[in-house]
Amino acid sequence: MDAVLIIQSLISGIMMGMVYALLSVGFSLTWGVMHVIHISHAAFGLLGAYLAYSLLQYFGVDPVVSAAVSVPLLFLVACGVYQLLIRPITRAKEVIVASMILTFGLAIILENVMVLIWKADPRVLTPTYASGALIVGPFYFQYPHLVGFGLSLVGITAIYLFLKKTYTGMAVRAAWQQPEAAQLYGVNLYRISMITFALAVSTAGAGGISLALLNSFEPHSHNLWLIYLFLVVIVGGVGNVIGTALAGLIIGVITGLAMAFLPYQWVNLVTFGLLMVFLIFRPHGLFRQGV
Amino acid sequence: MQKYRLAAVAIFIAMLAAFPCLEPEVYYLSFMFSVFMYVVLASSWNFIGGYAGYLSFGHAAFFGIGAFATAKVASMFELTPLMTILASIPAGALAALVGLIVGYPCLKIRGPYFSVVTICFAFVVELTVKNIEFLGGAEGIYLKFMDIPEKLSRSIMYEVMLLLMVVTLGVAWWLNRSRLGAGLRAIRSDEEVAETMAIPTAKIKIQAFILSAFFPGVAGGLFAYYLTYIHADVVFNISISILIVLMAMFGGGGTWLGPIIGAVILTVVNEGLSTFAQAEIARIIYGALFIVVTIFMPNGIIDFFRKKGSG
Numbered sequence: 001m002d003a004v005l006i007i008q009s010l011i012s013g014i015m016m017g018m019v020y021a022l023l024s025v026g027f028s029l030t031w032g033v034m035h036v037i038h039i040s041h042a043a044f045g046l047l048g049a050y051l052a053y054s055l056l057q058y059f060g061v062d063p064v065v066s067a068a069v070s071v072p073l074l075f076l077v078a079c080g081v082y083q084l085l086i087r088p089i090t091r092a093k094e095v096i097v098a099s100m101i102l103t104f105g106l107a108i109i110l111e112n113v114m115v116l117i118w119k120a121d122p123r124v125l126t127p128t129y130a131s132g133a134l135i136v137g138p139f140y141f142q143y144p145h146l147v148g149f150g151l152s153l154v155g156i157t158a159i160y161l162f163l164k165k166t167y168t169g170m171a172v173r174a175a176w177q178q179p180e181a182a183q184l185y186g187v188n189l190y191r192i193s194m195i196t197f198a199l200a201v202s203t204a205g206a207g208g209i210s211l212a213l214l215n216s217f218e219p220h221s222h223n224l225w226l227i228y229l230f231l232v233v234i235v236g237g238v239g240n241v242i243g244t245a246l247a248g249l250i251i252g253v254i255t256g257l258a259m260a261f262l263p264y265q266w267v268n269l270v271t272f273g274l275l276m277v278f279l280i281f282r283p284h285g286l287f288r289q290g291v
Numbered sequence: 292m293q294k295y296r297l298a299a300v301a302i303f304i305a306m307l308a309a310f311p312c313l314e315p316e317v318y319y320l321s322f323m324f325s326v327f328m329y330v331v332l333a334s335s336w337n338f339i340g341g342y343a344g345y346l347s348f349g350h351a352a353f354f355g356i357g358a359f360a361t362a363k364v365a366s367m368f369e370l371t372p373l374m375t376i377l378a379s380i381p382a383g384a385l386a387a388l389v390g391l392i393v394g395y396p397c398l399k400i401r402g403p404y405f406s407v408v409t410i411c412f413a414f415v416v417e418l419t420v421k422n423i424e425f426l427g428g429a430e431g432i433y434l435k436f437m438d439i440p441e442k443l444s445r446s447i448m449y450e451v452m453l454l455l456m457v458v459t460l461g462v463a464w465w466l467n468r469s470r471l472g473a474g475l476r477a478i479r480s481d482e483e484v485a486e487t488m489a490i491p492t493a494k495i496k497i498q499a500f501i502l503s504a505f506f507p508g509v510a511g512g513l514f515a516y517y518l519t520y521i522h523a524d525v526v527f528n529i530s531i532s533i534l535i536v537l538m539a540m541f542g543g544g545g546t547w548l549g550p551i552i553g554a555v556i557l558t559v560v561n562e563g564l565s566t567f568a569q570a571e572i573a574r575i576i577y578g579a580l581f582i583v584v585t586i587f588m589p590n591g592i593i594d595f596f597r598k599k600g601s602g
Contacts, residue, residue: 037403085582092589096403097346101540104533105581112571112578223529227414230407238403269418276411280396283404 004138009260010253011139015149017252019214021245022152023207023225024232025159026200032239033176033196036086036099040107041204042225044074047110048205049212050118053125063125064151067209071202078201081106082194090193107222114219122218125209148213155206156245159199163241172196176239231275237284307453311446320445324517326558327452328510331459332531333538333550335506338463338499340536341544342472344479345398345496349409350535352416353386353504355526357511359420360385362432362521372437372516376451379512386508387501389416394500398493401482410529417527431522434515448517455513459506460551466502467547475499476545507535541584543591552592 027041051070055061061069085102092098129143163169174182175192183189211217211225228251236247254274258267311320332354340346360382365375397408420426437444466472474495477485486492515521534557542553560580564573588595 031403085586088586089589092585094344094590097540097544098585098589101537102582102585104537105578105585108578108581109575112574115571227410230410234404234407265418265422269415269422272411272414272418276408276415279400279404279408279411283400 005260006257008139009256011141012145013253013256014249015141015145015252016214016256017249018149018152018156018245019207019210019248020228020232020252021248022155022203022210024229024236024248025156025241025244026203026207027229028233028236028238028240028244029172029176029196030200031233033172034086034090034193035095036090036197037096037103038197038200039100039103039226040110040222041103041200042208042222042229043107043110043114044078044201045204045208045211045225046114046217046219046222048074048208049125049217050114050123051205052209052212053118053123056125056127062127063209063213064147067151067206070205070209074205075198075202078198079194081201082197086197087190087193107226111219111222118219120219122216123212124216125212127213144213148210151206151213152210155203155210156241159203160241160245162199168192168195227272231271234275234279234283304453304457308450311449314442317442317445320442320449322558322562324445324449324452325562326555327449327456328514329534329538329554329558330551331452331456331510332507332535333542333554334459334463335503336535337539337544337550338466338475338503339496340503341539341546341550342466342475342479343496343499344545345401345500346403346406346536347409347500347503348406348529348532348536349411349413349416350503350507351527351529351531352409352413353390353507354511354514354531355416355420355523356386356389357382357508358515358521358526359427359432359511359523360508361512362434362515363426365434365516366432369435375434375516376513379509379516382512383505383508383510386511387505390501390504391497394497394504398496398500410532413527413529413532417523420527421523427521427523429523431520431525432515434519434521436516436519448513452510452513455506455509460547462502462506463547463550466499471495471498479545537581540591541581543593546591546593549591549593556592 023042023045027038030036030038030041048067048070051073052061052063052066055066055069056063085106086099089095089098089102125144127144127147129147132143134141134143134146161169163173171182171187171192172195174185174187175189175196179189182192232244232247232251235251236243236245251271255267255271258270262270307323310323332350336347336350357379361375361379364370364378364382370378393412397405397412400408421429437447466475474485474490474492477488477490478492478496482492511526514526518525538553538557539550540553541557542551543549561577564576567573568576584592
């Protein structure tokens with residue numbers, strides 16, 4: 001195989017991977033910090049993509065600008081969802097199971113609301129620069145892909161800095177590592193959980209917009225996205241931001257290469273087969289250390 | 292007391308078995324067929340998911356393996372109707388064998404990681420079947436159904452599925468009071484402690500997993516014949532896997548009655564909604580149902596009523 005094709009698919013794999021990473025990082029945090037497996041995470045991401053689609057279609061707002069609107073909006077919505085739905089189930093015997101069933105219901109609702117509003121047809125985000133491309137030597141990068149990649153990079157970096165540098169971020173990490181001790185030091189676990197959840201959902205929104213810049217989407221796309229979320233989070237280690245980012249890149253590169261060299265219908269088989277083998281040998285992720 | 296209860300169950304089963312004699316519409320026979328089928332699926336999932344707490348999200352794989360094995364054998368050797376129905380038993384055994392092979396490495400993984408590995412397993416099986424022409428490929432497999440009036444043939448399949456349900460629930464009843472069941476419950480509450488108490492955890496997990504793969508396999512075989520056409524998209528659908536889990540947990544995992552109640556309620560609700568409401572609205576109500584039940588009965592319906600009953 002020629003080197004150009006390999007490098008080209010590697011680079012598009014990395015771009016794809018960064019987007020997976022942004023989409024997954026919140027999923028990883030809610031799972032790690034709150035022990036809530038948020039099945040509707042990808043559906044919220046899709047909601048972000050649809051908001052961007054409508055804003056672009058009717059008001060000509062660029063997807064990156066619309067992220068500035070939909071991310072805070074999703075943050076507020078998620079605070080409400082946490083107070084109304086997630087908080088009551090934290091007293092269940094098995095929070096993980098209860099949260100999975102509940103958010104599965106939420107995902108069904110979101111999916112069908114999206115069908116009602118936007119119809120079931122596949123959509124693409126077509127900003128003004130959609131058809132342009134950056135050409136460097138023999139390589140070829142479409143502008144929307146570059147923008148999606150950039151948005152994801154910014155998103156991941158922001159989350160990382162938030163957790164490392166801000167007081168609230170440190171409280172989130174404390175709650176993840178030592179919930180009891182954190183509480184003794186005056187960390188309000190409910191408040192931290194709400195912030196984690198809302199932050200996770202808003203990053204999902206940004207991730208959804210990024211992914212929509214790379215791929216077409218329809219109301220039930222979130223099911224496939226969800227599988228990728230699980231993939232990335234498990235490989236990266238639950239609750240681990242850097243791990244999630246690296247895992248996103250690894251999985252992006254693997255799928256990128258698989259897409260270039262394998263017949264299309266074998267790509268997913270390879271991905272899931274790999275993940276299965278991976279889980280059997282390294283069930284707690286590639287990277288030991290946390291957040 | 293025990294005797295009366297057994298008699299009541301026997302009478303109830305006899306009534307169910309006599310239902311086709313009333314000559315109901317074919318619709319009701321099909322509906323009851325799917326209720327029985329989901330009771331089989333949810334109850335057998337419960338062996339590993341409910342009792343041991345190992346939430347398998349890939350049980351559609353066993354259902355699909357049974358379906359494709361039966362369909363392939365039936366269409367290749369042009370089996371008679373009776374033989375096709377019987378062929379679903381070795382198909383179930385094949386599903387159990389796959390359960391053994393996959394369960395051995397996978398059951399070492401705990402918690403949500405086990406759930407994810409089972410999702411992957413289901414995808415791998417589905418994509419393999421889709422990609423290999425011999426196994427059905429993208430086309431699926433057509434079967435020839437019985438050459439008799441529809442009502443009669445549906446009644447026969449109704450009785451066969453009822454029989455499978457009774458056998459499954461019999462096994463579940465036994466499991467509920469056996470050492471195996473007690474061991475699995477111990478694993479669910481604390482696997483390390485169970486191990487220290489000299490419970491052979493690895494062995495009994497595998498046993499439960501094989502049992503919980505066998506019955507869905509048989510059900511898949513019967514379903515394939517019932518449908519007369521099967522496609523990987525239908526029988527391996529991840530929503531079947533999820534639905535099985537939800538039914539069992541909805542009713543109450545780790546109890547005998549829970550999965551039965553969950554399966555019956557959800558099948559009835561699903562059917563009712565899809566007849567009376569627009570598809571999307573029906574799905575939204577369905578989704579809301581999960582939310583409401585989890586908030587008010589976070590540990591399942593059975594648990595909720597038990598607590599109510601005991602004060």
